[in-house]
Amino acid sequence: MSNRVPYEATLKVRDTCLCLHAQRAARALARRFDDALRPCGLSNGQFSLLMALNRPEPAKPAPVAALLAMDRTTLTAALKPLERDGLVTIETDPQDRRGRLLRLTERGHAVLLSALPIWQEVHAAIEAGIETGLPGLEPDSLRAAMNALR
Numbered sequence: 001m002s003n004r005v006p007y008e009a010t011l012k013v014r015d016t017c018l019c020l021h022a023q024r025a026a027r028a029l030a031r032r033f034d035d036a037l038r039p040c041g042l043s044n045g046q047f048s049l050l051m052a053l054n055r056p057e058p059a060k061p062a063p064v065a066a067l068l069a070m071d072r073t074t075l076t077a078a079l080k081p082l083e084r085d086g087l088v089t090i091e092t093d094p095q096d097r098r099g100r101l102l103r104l105t106e107r108g109h110a111v112l113l114s115a116l117p118i119w120q121e122v123h124a125a126i127e128a129g130i131e132t133g134l135p136g137l138e139p140d141s142l143r144a145a146m147n148a149l150r
Helices: 007-016 016-042 044-053 063-068 072-084 106-128 139-148
Strands: 087-091 098-105
Touching: 007 016, 016 044, 016 106, 044 063, 044 072, 044 098, 044 106, 063 072, 063 098, 063 139, 098 106
Parallel strands: none
Antiparallel strands: 087 098
């Protein structure tokens, strides 16, 4: 009896693991959006974070973290460069001095406004199968399946 995992098991995981395939697809999509958004000075994650903060009232960190499937520590780390670049402010919540409120600055709104048409173009091309080689892709079904995994 061997004390090693058989190579056949490695091949099975490589070929069938839903988590591995989802991670690879997510990384490929992230690279496409990273490349497209680079002229705006944003990564795809920063774009998503700015978009999550684009709301009429300042956001509390917990709902933003939940929306982006991040823990609060990861959100705090992701906010630091955006705050440093003047895109986001982190303010004390006047109703609870222990809490924080997250707000886009005017510069943050401007950067987001310049990034949105780029995102729209790349997103439309991916959904149409132009950039993915997946002309049979049904985006609504794919989104529903991914949302069911939450």
